[in-house]
Amino acid sequence: xxxxxELINTDFKLGVLGGGQLGKMLGLAAxxxxxxxxxxxASRDLPAGALAAWFSEGNFxxxxxxxxxxKDKDTLTIEIEHVNTxxxxxxxxxxxxxxxxxxxxxxIKDKGLQKLFYLEKNLPTTPFKLYDNHQxxxxxxxxxxxxxxxxxxxxxxxxxxxxxxxxxxxxxLDNLLDGECLIEPCAAIEKELAVIVARNKKGEIAVYxxxxxxxxxxxxxxxxxLCPARIDPAIEAAAKKLAVETIEAFDxxxxxxxxxxxxxxxxxxxxxxxxxxxxxxxxxxxxCYTSQxxxxxxxxxxxxxxxxxxxxxxxxxxLLGAEGSNGTAVYEGLEACxxxxxxxxxxxxKANTKPFRKMGHxxxxxDTLEEAMDIAQKVQQTLRIVxxx
Amino acid sequence: xxxxxELINTDFKLGVLGGGQLGKMLGLAAxxxxxxxxxxxASRDLPAGALAAWFSEGNFxxxxxxxxxxKDKDTLTIEIEHVNTxxxxxxxxxxxxxxxxxxxxxxIKDKGLQKLFYLEKNLPTTPFKLYDNHQxxxxxxxxxxxxxxxxxxxxxxxxxxxxxxxxxxxxxLDNLLDGECLIEPCAAIEKELAVIVARNKKGEIAVYxxxxxxxxxxxxxxxxxLCPARIDPAIEAAAKKLAVETIEAFDxxxxxxxxxxxxxxxxxxxxxxxxxxxxxxxxxxxxCYTSQxxxxxxxxxxxxxxxxxxxxxxxxxxLLGAEGSNGTAVYEGLEACxxxxxxxxxxxxKANTKPFRKMGHxxxxxDTLEEAMDIAQKVQQTLRIVxxx
Numbered sequence: 001x002x003x004x005x006e007l008i009n010t011d012f013k014l015g016v017l018g019g020g021q022l023g024k025m026l027g028l029a030a031x032x033x034x035x036x037x038x039x040x041x042a043s044r045d046l047p048a049g050a051l052a053a054w055f056s057e058g059n060f061x062x063x064x065x066x067x068x069x070x071k072d073k074d075t076l077t078i079e080i081e082h083v084n085t086x087x088x089x090x091x092x093x094x095x096x097x098x099x100x101x102x103x104x105x106x107x108i109k110d111k112g113l114q115k116l117f118y119l120e121k122n123l124p125t126t127p128f129k130l131y132d133n134h135q136x137x138x139x140x141x142x143x144x145x146x147x148x149x150x151x152x153x154x155x156x157x158x159x160x161x162x163x164x165x166x167x168x169x170x171x172x173l174d175n176l177l178d179g180e181c182l183i184e185p186c187a188a189i190e191k192e193l194a195v196i197v198a199r200n201k202k203g204e205i206a207v208y209x210x211x212x213x214x215x216x217x218x219x220x221x222x223x224x225x226l227c228p229a230r231i232d233p234a235i236e237a238a239a240k241k242l243a244v245e246t247i248e249a250f251d252x253x254x255x256x257x258x259x260x261x262x263x264x265x266x267x268x269x270x271x272x273x274x275x276x277x278x279x280x281x282x283x284x285x286x287x288c289y290t291s292q293x294x295x296x297x298x299x300x301x302x303x304x305x306x307x308x309x310x311x312x313x314x315x316x317x318x319l320l321g322a323e324g325s326n327g328t329a330v331y332e333g334l335e336a337c338x339x340x341x342x343x344x345x346x347x348x349x350k351a352n353t354k355p356f357r358k359m360g361h362x363x364x365x366x367d368t369l370e371e372a373m374d375i376a377q378k379v380q381q382t383l384r385i386v387x388x389x
Numbered sequence: 390x391x392x393x394x395e396l397i398n399t400d401f402k403l404g405v406l407g408g409g410q411l412g413k414m415l416g417l418a419a420x421x422x423x424x425x426x427x428x429x430x431a432s433r434d435l436p437a438g439a440l441a442a443w444f445s446e447g448n449f450x451x452x453x454x455x456x457x458x459x460k461d462k463d464t465l466t467i468e469i470e471h472v473n474t475x476x477x478x479x480x481x482x483x484x485x486x487x488x489x490x491x492x493x494x495x496x497i498k499d500k501g502l503q504k505l506f507y508l509e510k511n512l513p514t515t516p517f518k519l520y521d522n523h524q525x526x527x528x529x530x531x532x533x534x535x536x537x538x539x540x541x542x543x544x545x546x547x548x549x550x551x552x553x554x555x556x557x558x559x560x561x562l563d564n565l566l567d568g569e570c571l572i573e574p575c576a577a578i579e580k581e582l583a584v585i586v587a588r589n590k591k592g593e594i595a596v597y598x599x600x601x602x603x604x605x606x607x608x609x610x611x612x613x614x615l616c617p618a619r620i621d622p623a624i625e626a627a628a629k630k631l632a633v634e635t636i637e638a639f640d641x642x643x644x645x646x647x648x649x650x651x652x653x654x655x656x657x658x659x660x661x662x663x664x665x666x667x668x669x670x671x672x673x674x675x676x677c678y679t680s681q682x683x684x685x686x687x688x689x690x691x692x693x694x695x696x697x698x699x700x701x702x703x704x705x706x707x708l709l710g711a712e713g714s715n716g717t718a719v720y721e722g723l724e725a726c727x728x729x730x731x732x733x734x735x736x737x738x739k740a741n742t743k744p745f746r747k748m749g750h751x752x753x754x755x756d757t758l759e760e761a762m763d764i765a766q767k768v769q770q771t772l773r774i775v776x777x778x
Contacts, residue, residue, distance in 0.1 A: 003724065004720075004723040004724035004727065005719060005720055005721060005722075005723050005724070007723075008720050008723065008736060009717070009718050009719070009720070009738070009740060024420075028417060028420055028421075031413075031417055031439070031440055032417075032733070032734065032735050032736070033734060033735075033736050034436070034439065034736045034737060034738030036439060047423070050420070050423065050425060050442050051420055051440050051442075053439050053440075289730075289731050289733075289754055298727065303724060303727050304724065304727045304728035306727070307730045307731050307754075309731070311700040311701050311754070312700050328398070329398050330394060330398070331393075331394055331397050331398070332394060333394075334393040334394050334396075334397065335392065335393035335394070335692060335693065338393065338687065338692050338693045338695070339693035341678075341696045342678050342696050342698070344421070344678075345421065345422060346421050346422075347397060347421070347422050347423045348423060349398070349423030351398060365678055365696075365700070
C-alpha cells in the first residue's frame with residue numbers, strides 16, 4: 001500500500017466493483033478528499049455513474065471484465081459481494097491490493113459456507129442444515145426434521161431479501177425455492193440489530209454504535225433503522241464485542257456489517273455479514289463523526305480509522321418504490337417531506353421505480369430518538385415514489 | 390419555478406456560474422438528491438469539474454458565454470460574484486430563474502455601492518468615503534481627513550483578501566492600490582463574526598448560528614472559524630437579527646453570508662456580504678443539520694428551508710498552500726492529520742499549490758469547542774501543503 005501522501009493528487013487508482021447506490025455514496029465520500037474512484041458495472045446510468053470520473057461498462061461477475069478492469073488499479077474494493085473472485089485472486093497475486101480478501105468473500109457469498117465458518121470459529125449463530133435442492137428439504141420436512149415456521153435461504157442467490165422464504169406451515173411448502181440452500185428455525189427474536197465494524201491492515205479496529213432494524217414483512221427489507229438501538233448497555237457492549245470478534249475471525253480489511261438476532265433471553269446470534277458499506281450504516285453519513293463510506297475508504301487504504309462517535313440520534317428509512325408502480329419514477333410529496341425538520345434526503349437517481357425497489361433513503365436527525373421516530377413516520381406517510389406512466 | 394416533484398429525475402437544469410471549490414461542494418450537496426448541476430468556468434480541471442455531469446468551458450464574466458450557457462437552463466445561480474450580470478438580466482427577462490438577483494449582485498460586487506446601500510437602508514456599517522484613485526486618497530490623507538491606521542478597499546477587485554490594504558503609517562502609503570476605492574477607519578474590533586442566512590421566494594428565512602473568525606494577518610484570509618462563537622447570547626441574537634434584516638433589505642433569494650465587526654462596546658457593524666455559499670459556512674457540512682450548500686439549493690429552488698441546528702461544536706481551518714511553495718501539490722502529514730479525532734478533511738483537488746492558496750479545509754468536530762480548538766491547532770501543525778518540485 002502506498003503511503004497516505006501518495007493517494008491524493010497522484011496517479012493512484014482505486015477501483016470499485018459495482019456502481020449502485022453504495023458505490024455512489026462511496027464516491028461522494030471519496031470526493032471530499034478529491035480521490036477519484038473507478039467503477040465497473042453494467043451501465044454508466046447506474047447510481048454511481050453520474051458522479052464517477054471513470055466508469056467502465058462491464059460485468060463484475062465476469063473473469064475477463066474484472067481482470068481487465070483491475071490490472072491497472074492500485075487498490076480494488078467492492079460494493080456488492082457477487083463479483084468474480086477468481087479474477088480478484090489473480091490480481092491480488094499480481095500485486096493489486098484487494099479488500100475484502102477474495103477467499104473470505106467466497107465464504108461470505110455462500111451462506112452455507114458462511115454458517116460453517118461461524119461453527120468452525122465458535123461464533124454464535126442459529127442452528128442450520130444444508131440441503132442440495134428443494135426436494136431434499138421436502139424429504140427432511142417429511143421425516144420430521146423441521147418444525148414450522150422455518151426459514152429457507154438459498155446459499156448464493158440472496159440479496160435484499162431475495163432468495164429467502166419463511167415457511168409457516170405445510171401450505172407454504174410450495175413456496176420453497178430450488179437450489180442449494182440452508183434451513184434454519186425461525187428463531188424467537190426480540191430485536192434485529194446490526195453493528196458495523198472497520199479494520200485496517202495495521203489491525204486497528206473501530207466499531208459503530210449498534211442499530212436496531214425494523215423490517216417491512218412484505219418486502220423482507222429493512223424499513224427503518226434506529227440509532228441508538230433501544231437495548232441494554234450490556235447488550236450493546238456484547239454486540240460490539242461480537243462484531244469485533246467476527247471481523248478478526250475473518251481477518252478482513254474494510255467494513256464488516258454484522259447483522260444480529262437478539263433472542264428473548266438476551267443471547268446474540270449472527271444472522272449474516274456483509275464485507276462492505278451496508279444499508280444499516282446509511283445513517284452514519286448524517287449522524288456520526290465518520291460515515292461508513294469514509295470509514296471503508298480509510299480501512300482499505302490502511303489509513304487511521306475515523307471516530308465512530310454519534311453526533312445525534314437518527315432514524316433511517318429506506319425509500320422504496322410504491323407497490324403497483326413500474327416505470328419512470330416520480331417523487332410525490334417531496335416538498336412536504338423536505339419541510340419536515342431534520343430530514344436528510346438521499347436519492348439514488350434510479351430512473352425507473354418498481355415495487356419495493358430501493359430508490360433512496362432518508363435519515364431523520366433529532367434531539368431524541370422518539371422525536372426522530374415521529375418524523376420518520378411522517379416521511380413514510382408523505383413521500384411516495386410512484387411511476388409517471 | 391417548477392414544483393419540487395419536477396426537479397428530480399426530469400430534464401430540470403440548474404446552472405452554476407463558477408466551478409471552484411464552492412461549486413464543487415454545491416455539486417456534492419446536489420448529488421445527495423441526484424440533482425445534476427451544470428457548471429460554467431474556464432476549465433474542467435477546476436474543483437467542480439471532476440464530479441460535474443456537465444461542465445461548459447467558458448468565461449463567466451463574458452456576456453456571450455453566460456448567455457449561451459444560461460439560455461437552456463431552468464435556474465441559474467453563482468458561486469462567485471464576478472459574473473456578467475447583463476447576460477443574467479437578459480436571461481431573467483427571458484424566463485430563466487436567476488438567484489441572486491443580478492441588480493443586487495451589481496451592488497454587492499462593488500464595495501462602494503454596497504456601503505452606500507447600507508447607508509440608504511440604515512444598516513450599521515463602518516464610516517467610509519469613496520475615492521476615484523490613489524492620488525485622491527493621498528490628497529485626502531494630506532488634507533488630514535484620515536488618521537492612521539486606515540483601510541483601503543478597491544471597489545471591484547477584491548476577492549479572498551486581494552484588493553485590501555491596511556495603511557498603518559505614512560511609511561505604508563506606497564502600498565496604496567490604484568483604482569476606485571473606499572477608505573474606512575481601522576475600526577477597533579473585539580471580534581469578527583459571520584452569520585449565514587437563507588431566504589426563499591416564499592419569504593421563508595433560516596439563519597445559522599453565528600461564527601467567530603480568526604484571521605491570518607499575513608494572508609488576510611480566515612485561518613480558523615469557531616462555532617459557536619464565544620459571544621454573549623444577546624450579541625448572538627443581535628447578529629442573527631441583523632443578518633435577517635440585511636437579506637430582507639436586499640430582497641434576495643439564496644444564501645447571504647454577512648460578515649460583521651463586533652466593536653469593544655458591543656456594537657455590530659456590517660463589514661461585507663456575499664450572496665452565495667461562503668468560507669464561513671464550510672463547517673455546516675459536518676456540524677449542522679443542513680449544510681450551507683444544501684440550504685442554498687433549497688432557497689434558490691424555493692423549497693422549504695432546512696434546520697440550521699448545530700449537531701456539535703466545530704472549528705474550521707482553511708488549508709492554505711505553504712509559503713514558498715509553488716507547483717504540484719503534495720499533502721505532507723496527511724496520515725497523521727487523519728489520525729486526529731474528529732477531523733473532517735475536504736480537499737479541493739487543485740493540482741498546483743501556491744503560497745496561501747485555499748487548497749482545502751478541515752472541520753474539527755468535538756464535544757466541546759475548546760477540545761476542537763486544541764485538535765485544530767494540531768491539524769495546522771501537522772498538515773503541510775507543499776510543492777513536489
